Amino acid sequence: MSGTMIRIRDLAVRMGDRVIASVPELDVVAGECVAIVGESGSGKTTTLLATLGLIEGADISGNIAIDGVDVLSAPLAELRRIRGSRVALVMQSPQAALNPTMRLGTLMRRALARHGVKGAEARSRAADAVTAVLLEPAILRRYPHQVSGGQAQRFAIALAIALGAEVVLADEPTSALDVTVQAEVVAVLRRLRDERGLAVLLVSHDLALVSTIADRVVVMKDGAVVESGPAADVFARPGDAYTRELIAAVPQLPDRLAAEPAEDKK
Amino acid sequence: MTERPGDDLSSPLVPSDPTARATTAPGPAASDPTAADETVPGTAAVDAAVPRGAMLRADGVTLAYGSTVVVHDVALAVGDGGVGLIGESGSGKTTLARALLGLLRPHSGTIRYGSRDLGSLDRKGRAEFRRAVQPVFQDGSEALDPRMTVEASISEALTTHHRMDRAARRARVTSLLEDVGLDPAVAVRKPHQMSGGQRQRVAIARALAVEPRLLVLDEPTSALDVTVQARILDLLERLAAEHGLGYLLITHNLGVVDRLCDTSHVLFAGRVVESGSTRDLLTRPAHPYTLALRDAVPRLGGKPPRPSGRTEAAPAASGCPFRLRCPLATDVCRDQPPAAREVEGRRVACHRAEEVLAGVPNRPVSR
Amino acid sequence: MTAPGPSGAPVAPLPLRRTALSRLVGGLAGVDRLALAGAVLLGLIVLAALLAPWIAPYPDDGGSATHPLEALLPPSGAHWFGTDQVGRDVLSRVLYGARTSLVIAVAVLALSGIVGVVLGVVAGYAGGWERDVIMRVTDVFLAFPALLLSLALAVVLQPSVTTVIVAIAVTWWPWYARLTASVAASVSTRGFVDSACCLGVPAPLIVFRHVLPNSLTPVLVQLSLDGGGVILTAAALSYLGLGAHEPTAEWGLMVQQGQSLFTTDWWVVTFPGLAILVTAFAFNVLGEGLRARLAR
Numbered sequence: 001m002s003g004t005m006i007r008i009r010d011l012a013v014r015m016g017d018r019v020i021a022s023v024p025e026l027d028v029v030a031g032e033c034v035a036i037v038g039e040s041g042s043g044k045t046t047t048l049l050a051t052l053g054l055i056e057g058a059d060i061s062g063n064i065a066i067d068g069v070d071v072l073s074a075p076l077a078e079l080r081r082i083r084g085s086r087v088a089l090v091m092q093s094p095q096a097a098l099n100p101t102m103r104l105g106t107l108m109r110r111a112l113a114r115h116g117v118k119g120a121e122a123r124s125r126a127a128d129a130v131t132a133v134l135l136e137p138a139i140l141r142r143y144p145h146q147v148s149g150g151q152a153q154r155f156a157i158a159l160a161i162a163l164g165a166e167v168v169l170a171d172e173p174t175s176a177l178d179v180t181v182q183a184e185v186v187a188v189l190r191r192l193r194d195e196r197g198l199a200v201l202l203v204s205h206d207l208a209l210v211s212t213i214a215d216r217v218v219v220m221k222d223g224a225v226v227e228s229g230p231a232a233d234v235f236a237r238p239g240d241a242y243t244r245e246l247i248a249a250v251p252q253l254p255d256r257l258a259a260e261p262a263e264d265k266k
Numbered sequence: 267m268t269e270r271p272g273d274d275l276s277s278p279l280v281p282s283d284p285t286a287r288a289t290t291a292p293g294p295a296a297s298d299p300t301a302a303d304e305t306v307p308g309t310a311a312v313d314a315a316v317p318r319g320a321m322l323r324a325d326g327v328t329l330a331y332g333s334t335v336v337v338h339d340v341a342l343a344v345g346d347g348g349v350g351l352i353g354e355s356g357s358g359k360t361t362l363a364r365a366l367l368g369l370l371r372p373h374s375g376t377i378r379y380g381s382r383d384l385g386s387l388d389r390k391g392r393a394e395f396r397r398a399v400q401p402v403f404q405d406g407s408e409a410l411d412p413r414m415t416v417e418a419s420i421s422e423a424l425t426t427h428h429r430m431d432r433a434a435r436r437a438r439v440t441s442l443l444e445d446v447g448l449d450p451a452v453a454v455r456k457p458h459q460m461s462g463g464q465r466q467r468v469a470i471a472r473a474l475a476v477e478p479r480l481l482v483l484d485e486p487t488s489a490l491d492v493t494v495q496a497r498i499l500d501l502l503e504r505l506a507a508e509h510g511l512g513y514l515l516i517t518h519n520l521g522v523v524d525r526l527c528d529t530s531h532v533l534f535a536g537r538v539v540e541s542g543s544t545r546d547l548l549t550r551p552a553h554p555y556t557l558a559l560r561d562a563v564p565r566l567g568g569k570p571p572r573p574s575g576r577t578e579a580a581p582a583a584s585g586c587p588f589r590l591r592c593p594l595a596t597d598v599c600r601d602q603p604p605a606a607r608e609v610e611g612r613r614v615a616c617h618r619a620e621e622v623l624a625g626v627p628n629r630p631v632s633r
Numbered sequence: 634m635t636a637p638g639p640s641g642a643p644v645a646p647l648p649l650r651r652t653a654l655s656r657l658v659g660g661l662a663g664v665d666r667l668a669l670a671g672a673v674l675l676g677l678i679v680l681a682a683l684l685a686p687w688i689a690p691y692p693d694d695g696g697s698a699t700h701p702l703e704a705l706l707p708p709s710g711a712h713w714f715g716t717d718q719v720g721r722d723v724l725s726r727v728l729y730g731a732r733t734s735l736v737i738a739v740a741v742l743a744l745s746g747i748v749g750v751v752l753g754v755v756a757g758y759a760g761g762w763e764r765d766v767i768m769r770v771t772d773v774f775l776a777f778p779a780l781l782l783s784l785a786l787a788v789v790l791q792p793s794v795t796t797v798i799v800a801i802a803v804t805w806w807p808w809y810a811r812l813t814a815s816v817a818a819s820v821s822t823r824g825f826v827d828s829a830c831c832l833g834v835p836a837p838l839i840v841f842r843h844v845l846p847n848s849l850t851p852v853l854v855q856l857s858l859d860g861g862g863v864i865l866t867a868a869a870l871s872y873l874g875l876g877a878h879e880p881t882a883e884w885g886l887m888v889q890q891g892q893s894l895f896t897t898d899w900w901v902v903t904f905p906g907l908a909i910l911v912t913a914f915a916f917n918v919l920g921e922g923l924r925a926r927l928a929r
Contacts, residue, residue, distance in 0.1 A: 251521025396833030408824030
């Protein structure tokens with residue numbers, strides 16, 4: 001599974017005569033994280049939703065393929081199948097997307113049953129997925145309102161993994177969370193990418209956060225891509241004034257390494 | 267830097283020694299080790315942190331909703347310059363902020379404005395307190411009445427304590443808007459017609475309209491895009507210096523306090539677990555929670571900290587509240603709640619603070 | 634990998650997700666049309682009521698005129714809605730009846746609305762014992778069936794239009810008090826209320842400047858929804874002989890007087906009945922439209 005999981009060519013989303021997002025080229029291969037960075041209104045979320053064919057009332061042109069399936073021309077049933085099992089969509093507030101009257105375990109079991117996975121196989125898949133996102137299996141006995149934001153976020157990812165998702169689309173997955181929880185969610189995404197070869201498309205306004213996980217970065221402003229490239233290059237040699245502004249906005253902390261030599265050993 | 271036509275209107279409430287303040291202006295460079303040495307006698311860090319008489323101070327404040335205690339025995343003081351209060355959601359920081367603003371009565375302990383208890387202020391004292399201490403909340407769209415124009419919102423602040431004719435009010439609204447870096451033309455807009463950053467600027471202008479001496483900033487930037495955050499922080503930093511404001515900055519982001527606060531307190535589960543100079547807390551945290559907070563701040567090209575899966579464990583009901591999340595927790599931590607004590611110039615409530623300071627590598631919980 | 638399709642080909646939007654835009658468009662196209670229809674219908678009724686003396690074919694028949702020789706004529710060119718037992722033009726009386734009904738509706742809604750909203754907003758903002766006292770009193774009033782309480786009151790007082798207004802208002806305000814209290818309580822927790830409090834704005838000003846205006850919308854919706862109910866209740870009271878009485882033109886009273894004639898002279902009861910129906914419907918449509926708009 002080393003193919004191109006997401007492939008976007010000449011994407012343009014128009015609302016009336018205004019282009020709200022335009023992306024000439026974007027590929028995400030398995031085991032890679034690509035981040036779209038920009039402020040609200042930059043078109044980053046539009047691009048992500050367009051990738052899943054989730055935009056209504058706009059004029060979309062170009063080519064989008066997820067795992068080889070052309071999103072813009074695929075029949076609805078095919079799209080549903082992709083959304084249901086190949087792609088995990090992680091939103092800002094996952095709690096809203098979880099049925100509040102069901103325990104998380106029940107939610108997981110039903111979702112698996114819909115894909116024909118039952119019994120022992122379902123149990124082992126659920127346990128495996130929950131462990132993969134560093135949750136205790138005991139969490140499956142809780143209701144959505146009994147878990148915290150980060151836990152709900154990780155459960156949403158686990159749910160997708162259990163269903164066999166190989167692509168994660170994450171829309172500001174951490175903006176509503178505390179810094180420590182943010183870091184944990186990102187670390188979990190990172191692990192999944194490294195250990196399970198997931199392709200991750202991450203959308204965020206937080207450049208520093210993105211820089212801790214992204215292999216490649218696409219910077220968007222006012223609906224257009226202003227810069228893109230390998231993350232290290234973009235951060236080291238930002239070619240665009242706006243990218244430089246984003247970088248300058250990252251709060252600088254005193255260097256912990258200087259003060260604490262023992263810290264990063266283990 | 268913009269011209270500030272409002273300067274000549276500055277009230278006698280604002281202490282008039284800008285030169286003295288300039289030396290204590292917030293900025294990491296000001297809080298070097300020598301300063302820390304001077305300000306740490308044997309007394310509590312709180313006293314050390316505010317050498318020149320705190321304007322607003324909490325002593326042994328416990329806050330509760332019904333029988334649920336959300337803030338335990340907290341002491342802190344805000345005078346000149348910036349004081350940081352760092353805590354995550356559920357730490358009780360917003361409840362504490364509300365109490366400091368006089369919106370909530372402490373269950374026990376006292377909150378004093380100058381030398382007077384907030385609870386016992388007479389009408390006049392209360393009005394004075396209201397003028398002197400102003401909040402800036404997380405979300406400008408929440409803090410502004412959605413049905414009022416910017417001008418009406420700021421005018422309300424202007425006319426609450428003083429009579430002011432229409433022309434003077436207009437002029438003052440214009441100068442306040444310019445002061446916070448907005449085009450005065452936004453005066454006719456309503457909150458929903460502005461961006462998040464603009465709304466927060468209006469909220470700041472409104473707070474400044476009464477010429478306060480102290481601001482309580484409750485997560486003033488966390489609802490905003492990163493670039494906008496940076497601009498709002500710049501603005502707050504400049505305004506605090508120009509107007510000689512003290513402020514309490516409440517946030518979950520250490521990167522923010524580092525810029526703006528000399529002293530900081532770290533709040534966990536309603537308790538202050540570490541306080542001291544911000545620089546110390548960031549470079550050499552003595553509490554494992556401070557350490558975790560610091561390492562969680564994403565930095566360019568850095569790696570996220572090793573995930574533990576336990577960052578959202580509920581605070582422990584007995585012993586040290588942090589122990590279920592703590593990589594260093596031992597039996598002592600389970601059995602005894604740690605008392606706050608003085609360790610290397612800061613006040614910390616942790617049995618193993620010395621080891622944290624010495625940089626003991628994190629190891630899994632021994633249970 | 635699939636071959637790239639024809640680039641730039643227009644693609645049908647996928648009907649999967651309600652975006653903010655589609656909600657807005659849907660709202661403007663559907664919901665507001667409903668509210669507009671209600672408003673227009675109600676406007677016509679108000680206009681008819683206001684212009685009754687000029688547009689009624691026989692203005693005198695709105696009052697105590699009698700024409701025994703023309704009693705119970707069926708609808709015709711001269712009397713579109715026919716005539717009643719004493720020969721009065723039913724159309725004229727329906728038009729004059731609109732005045733009575735609308736006056737009752739407006740008076741009841743204004744009285745109960747003002748009382749309910751003021752008590753509710755105070756209870757909602759203050760919380761604590763003030764809220765408890767106000768809400769307990771409200772609960773007591775809510776415990777009686779509205780029509781029963783109106784009946785009792787109407788029996789004690791002299792039957793008249795004023796009695797109807799007072800009786801209905803007394804049973805109606807607690808609903809607004811309760812609704813307003815719950816909305817005001819949630820508005821009171823919002824940042825701008827704290828912010829005003831921190832400025833030192835006095836509590837009464839906070840209540841009436843910030844809490845009240847921001848709590849009003851759902852109450853206004855409820856008021857317009859209730860207009861129909863008030864008219865129906867007023868008609869019921871008049872029908873039972875506890876409200877308006879002869880010779881006042883009032884729809885409920887007209888229905889009561891005409892019902893025994895329904896099998897022989899259907900028009901006497903049908904037209905005032907239809908008038909009640911249409912007016913109640915107009916209020917409801919307007920209220921529903923406003924409600925849907927609010928819920929967006």
